[in-house]
Amino acid sequence: xxxxxxxxxxxxxxxxxxxxxxxxxxxxxxxxxxxxxxxxxxxxxxxxxxxxxxxxxxxxxxxxxxxxxxxxxxxxxxxxxxxxxxxxxxxxxxxxxxxxxxxxxxxxxxxxxxxxxxx
Amino acid sequence: xxxxxxxxxxxxxxxxxxxxxxxxxxxxxxxxxxxxxxxxxxxxxxxxxxxxxxxxxxxxxxxxxxxxxxxxxxxxxxxxxxxxxxxxxxxxxxxxxxxxxxxxxxxxxxxxxxx
Numbered sequence: 001x002x003x004x005x006x007x008x009x010x011x012x013x014x015x016x017x018x019x020x021x022x023x024x025x026x027x028x029x030x031x032x033x034x035x036x037x038x039x040x041x042x043x044x045x046x047x048x049x050x051x052x053x054x055x056x057x058x059x060x061x062x063x064x065x066x067x068x069x070x071x072x073x074x075x076x077x078x079x080x081x082x083x084x085x086x087x088x089x090x091x092x093x094x095x096x097x098x099x100x101x102x103x104x105x106x107x108x109x110x111x112x113x114x115x116x117x118x119x
Numbered sequence: 120x121x122x123x124x125x126x127x128x129x130x131x132x133x134x135x136x137x138x139x140x141x142x143x144x145x146x147x148x149x150x151x152x153x154x155x156x157x158x159x160x161x162x163x164x165x166x167x168x169x170x171x172x173x174x175x176x177x178x179x180x181x182x183x184x185x186x187x188x189x190x191x192x193x194x195x196x197x198x199x200x201x202x203x204x205x206x207x208x209x210x211x212x213x214x215x216x217x218x219x220x221x222x223x224x225x226x227x228x229x230x231x232x233x234x
Contacts, residue, residue: 001166033221042210042224043164056219090162096220108154108214108222110164
């Protein structure tokens with residue numbers, strides 16, 4: 001399985017500022033996903049980020065608020081812009097784990113998450 | 120519409136009891152994948168199992184077992200002889216071709232195992 005790291009692990013930010021979250025994978029992966037988990041809630045997909053194409057956003061999430069970069073097959077960033085207290089959540093990146101034959105395993109693994117508090 | 124339903128919000132059991140977590144899903148795809156994840160109090164999301172729509176064989180891994188029934192669109196998870204360390208939130212999730220294989224999560228079931 002892929003090993004995924006995220007930075008920062010947590011942050012406390014002021015209203016109106018922006019935070020960029022980094023996701024690093026130890027192997028090349030085609031598909032990366034960004035999820036949000038609001039306090040006490042389930043996970044909701046923000047967007048799918050494939051290298052070489054624009055991120056695809058889910059309903060309710062827009063690029064101006066959550067710009068995503070995917071410069072290569074091992075790295076992605078998610079920016080939470082113009083933050084408000086409602087953005088306080090855990091943000092998680094996930095990747096689809098490939099298998100040794102190069103085809104997809106359709107298993108998805110998650111990073112440890114970034115716990116964001118907006119005051 | 121909710122694609123993955125975990126009707127049990129919270130379950131509390133005493134150690135060594137068996138417990139089953141229910142998951143019902145909804146999809147029109149013929150090819151899809153079902154997952155279970157564990158989220159302990161520390162917050163990380165731990166992958167437990169993936170099952171594809173063409174494989175209805177039940178699976179057992181130690182104290183964990185999964186019952187996949189396409190006829191009832193269910194993918195239930197049983198923990199045998201539960202332990203305190205099993206206390207966590209468990210999420211069932213669905214992945215479909217039409218969604219680019221992104222995960223659609225249920226609301227989760229919070230399991231508390233007491234000594």
